[in-house]
Structures are given as C-alpha cells and as structure tokens.
Amino acid sequence: MHAGTATATASVATAALMGVGMLLMSAPGAPLPDAPAARAAVQRADPARHPARHPAGAVARAPRVYAHRGASAYAPENTLVAADRADALGFAWVENDVQLTRDGVPVVLHDTGLKRTTNAEEVFPDRAPWAVKDFTAAEISRLDAGSWFGARYAGTRVPTLRRFLERLGRNRQNLLLELKSPETYPGIERATLAVLDEEGWLDRAHVRDRLVVQSFGAGSLRRVHALRPDVVTGFLGAPAPAELPAYAGFADQINPSRSGLSGGYVAAVHALKGPHGKKLQVNPWVVDDAASARKVNAMGVDGIITDAPDVVRAATKG
Template sequence: MNKVSMLGCAVVMGAALTITGIAQAAPDRAAGKRTHPVVVGHRGSPGQAPEETLASYRDALRDKADVLEGDVQLTSDRQIVLLHDDTLARTTDVEEVYPDRTPWRVGQFTLAEIKRLDAGSWFGSRYAGQRVPTLKELLSVVDRRTGLSLELKSPASSPGVATLLAGELNAAGLTDGATLRSGAYRVQVHSRDQEVLREFHASAPKVQLSYLTGGRMLGDEDLAALAGWTVGVYAHPRVTGAADVRRAHAKGLKVFSDPVDGPAEVSMAANQGYDWVTSNFPATARRILDGRTPFAAANGVVVDSVFPDPGGDDAQPENSEHVVLRNTTSRPIEVSGGYLRDQASNLMKIGPGYVIGPGSLLRVHVGPGTNRPDAYYNGLTAGFLNNTSGDTVSFFGAGHSLIDIHSYIVP
C-alpha cells in the first residue's frame, strides 16, 4: 500500500541519533552571528495547527521560524490561495458544503466559495472556523524579519500562477531580492517545474529561485545547470550524505531540506551541512539546533516504536497498526486524553483512565479491539501509518503539549 505522508514519499530515519554533536548548532556569540541553519516553518507550524491556515502561520511566527513556507494555487476567478493539495477534500469540509462537485479541485471554485469552507475542524475542534487564506492575507501576517518561501504548486492546474504571484509580490514591495539578518531571503520561490520558475523570473528577476529535487541530490551536470539561475536545491538527509551537500556547495548552490521533524532528522540535516532546515515543528527544530532539550513538555513517556505493517488488513481487529509508548521513568504517568499524529496529521487518541506503569508500555492501535491496561484501540476502519517507506509520529499530552517525536524507516 502506497501511503502518502506530509513528506510525500516519506523515508525517514529512526531516532538513532541524538542532539549531541550537531555541526554548527549553537550561536557564535563571540562573533555576534548565528551559525546554525535557517529554520523554515513548512506550511506554518502544521504539527500543531491546521496546515497553511493563518493559525498555523501565526504559530510559526510565535515559534520564531526564520521563514514561512506555503503552496500557491489559483481559484477559478484567478485569486491566489495557500493550499497544498490539488483538491479541497483533505483539509476542508468541502464534501459537506458542496457534495455534488467532486473531485473538489481548487481551480473549480471561486474565492468566495472557498471562503465558505472550514479549514480547521479536520485538525481539531479548537480550530473550527479557520479559512483557506489568500496570499494577501498571509502577507498581512508576516513581519519584515521573516522570509517567505512559496511553492508554485501544480502549475498545470493553475495556468498563469507564476506571473500573478510575481505581480502580487511586486505590488507588496517584496521582490528586491534582499537577504534578512537570519540569512533567509525576503522571498524565495521554488517548484518541481523549471519552466514555471522561468516564467516567474521573467516578472520578478531579483527574487531567488530554488528547485525541488524529490529527495535525492542531483548529479553534478544537473547541479551545474541549475547554478546558473537558481540559488539552491531541496533534498532530504535520509537519502543524501555530506558528500552530496558538498557537491552542491561546490557548484555555488545552497541545500534546503525537505521537512525534518524529530531529533534524528534535524541532526542529520545539520551535520550534513544543509543551509536551511524545513520542519513541521519549527520550535522543536530551533531547540535541537540550539542544543537545547528538544521537547519542553517532555514527561518521561516516549514513542518507543511503530508497527505500521501487522500483516493483512492494517486495521484488522486486535492486531492493527499501532504505536508503542514507553514510560522511561520509575513512576506511573497518566496519558489519558493524549494523542498521536503522523506527518499527514492522521489522528490516534488515548481514552480515559490510561496510566503507563513505571518502565512499562502502552500500545495505541489504529483499528478495533478489546481495550486493556496495556492497549488502547481507536476503532478506525482503515490504516494510515506508512508501511512502504517510513513516517514520523508525534505524541501530544491532553493539553496539546508536544511530548515526543519519533521517526522510523521501513527497510
């Protein structure tokens, strides 16, 4: 089964690395310069708020992200909105509001129609009423110290989006190509489509451009070709090494990470020499890069392991996909009301009355089963943990505090 996480095809490393030994992790206070990578809030701070909503972007600003990242698409009346998917189905209530307009593609709806949709309740009831934002609304939120990284998403579905984006950014005075104190660009634009990048460049020639590689580092010939007109390439430390990063640097290109969330992944990016670290948890990424404890709310419970492939039906009764929580302390810890999310924000809850004994385990299952002191079943009818490549699972307490992040790789 090919399950898609927020990373796309998310092959992520298990948390074998620690936060120690991160290359250039701490500020160089003597020189008055910060030497660790630029921190990018991928779709805002979507590990803790609904992606690409103003709530998510405001959280990323609160978390001191150096850059806010988002995906731009066009409505049917040619307004620019921030939305990742080609359709509105995953992150809004479009199926309820417009049940007869399948497949609910972004470009089939006017801005006024899209503004009727709830873009927050799918993530959590406390975000009910969040809307799909326009580019203008995002620009009204971002401050002058924070950069923007905008992806020209699905340009074939939004013809002309590059020129319109350049026009809005020009009108806002954001196309001067400036570099901010953090080392971020005021605006950079990225895409998997080189032609749409060239279209944007024709209308905003000073804005920095970068190319999405799909994870692996490109060959020297391709890097050399990009070096003539872009500033960087995206890759993922799970499938690159320090030598790959050095090859890009030798061509004069920066290397930006695809999303990395847990201590292992962030450490890998920093140690390999990535220039920008993109994360769904920008506050956590910054803590790791600064050499601090990754999780301010850590209470001794960690994600011990993940079982994404039980064999057969992923949501089979009693033996479904599950995540194992471990109490690392000598005291009992209550986890009632806590929950787990994968990188696509799929949700598993923990019911009332659950306490993990000292040094003990709790298995949180996706599917149905008989609840026991050491197992809780969510009763869902379909699995979602990635069992073909890997994923990242985050654990939150009942008060929505982030307690741990665990990444795993499927051999």
C-alpha cells in the same frame, strides 16, 4: 511538498560548535564567536568521530529553520493560525504553498484537491472531485480549513496569498513560497508575482532578505527568473550531480527530500554558484525529529524545512 513523505538572510542565526561540550550563542543574524583551540583539541583526541568539518577559521552556524506550511505540527497547515504559531515559537521563516482558483486568485493551500483539509465535500456535495482549480476564491472562502485538525480551529479559513502576506508583514516574518503544481495553473508565476508586487514584497529589502520562491517545476522557476531575475529561487528535488550546473543557471537553492540525502550531494551542490553569484544552498524537507535534524545538519545543509521547527531548533543548537 508532502509532509508524510515528506534569500535572503537568516532571521534567527544560532550555532553550536560540534563536539564541544558547551553551547555558544550569538545575537540574531550575527556570527558566533569561534573557539578553534577547543575544537582542535576535541578533533585531536578522536579525529575519527570529530573530523575537521569546517576550514580553519570558519564559523559553524546552525541551519536556518523554515516552518513548513507554518508550524503545521501544532496548527492547521497553510493557515494564518499556523503562521502565527510559528511566530509565537520564534520563527521568522514560513513556508507555504500557492495555487490558483478558477477566477485566477492565488490562495494558500497544499493539496490540489480540497477534501483533505476543508469541508468542501459537505458544502459542495455535487462538485466532486473538489479540485482547487474548479472553485472561485469566493467559494473557497466559505470553507472550514481548521476543523480537520481539531475542534478548537473550527472556522479557520483558507487564506488568499494577499491575506497571508499581510499577516507575515504584521508578524515581521519571511516567506519561502512554493508554486504548487504549476502545470495545473498556467500563468501562476505572473499572477503570484503580481500579488507579491502589490503587497510590497518585491521591493529591494524583501527580495534581498525576506523572500524565496521555490517549485518542483524547473520550467516554472525559469519563468520566475525570467520575469524577476532579482528574486531568489529554489528547486524542489535532487537533480543528478551532472545536471546541477544547468539548475545553477536559474536556481539559488536545491531543496531535496531528506530521504537519501548525503554529505557528498550537499558538497556537490555547494561547489556551484547560483544566478546571483552566491554558493548554491541546500534545504532538505520534511525533517521533524531530532535525530534526523542532527543527521542532515552534520551534512552541512544551509536550512531545514520542518513541521516542528522548535524540535529542529533544539536538536541543531548543540
């Protein structure tokens, strides 16, 4: 997904009772203690501003925060440095983008071209338009993927998916993996699943709690679901409400752009169950400022995908 226009269980679950003047926090992964009397008092005092958004007895939780391309507001996107930065900030969920090289190696890179975030034009001046699919993994490994972001990151490399998974494993982080432009890379689903399997990411614990595969390509997600029905999947986009039941057959999440998102749409998604028998989730992207984070949180979203995870965490805690 574009930063400019843009399961897994929660790794760090905190929540705030909306409208109440104090912040209540829980241990990671545990539900918050509820305060129905206090909340009801606030709602009675001003029901227009403080509607009863949650059913009686329900527990309000903060949304899961996904570090988009790593903590990409603070380090070069889709690199090991960005994953480490998200870890240092305390975020367990990292989003990345996967593409295939000319020799079929899954690499972690957003653009289908190499110009914006690497020095490919300088290293390979005669290889325009510098498409990822036209370069081998060995050639891409020579590129500087950090200097564009800042001199201190000079020499940062484009990681293979295998190296990225190794780093997440070391950090004990989880992965929201996007299959990028699957129409450009026939076989990307099988190749990506193969690496995930080889690195131990398709065992029961990872599939249940630590991995989501998403894509803008509905056909690509259907292939993933056919190959590995146990894997949690997310569709990137906002299908019309009438089309949502069809997507619920192969997607566990509907992850739209925050632009135009409404509480009504979130409710329409939540009314359906996905292929694993659980309520469909909604995780909008890319939400980088506090006001937008609070706005989508008030709609009842399940998670937020952001370049600045610390900003979103602070905004949605209370």
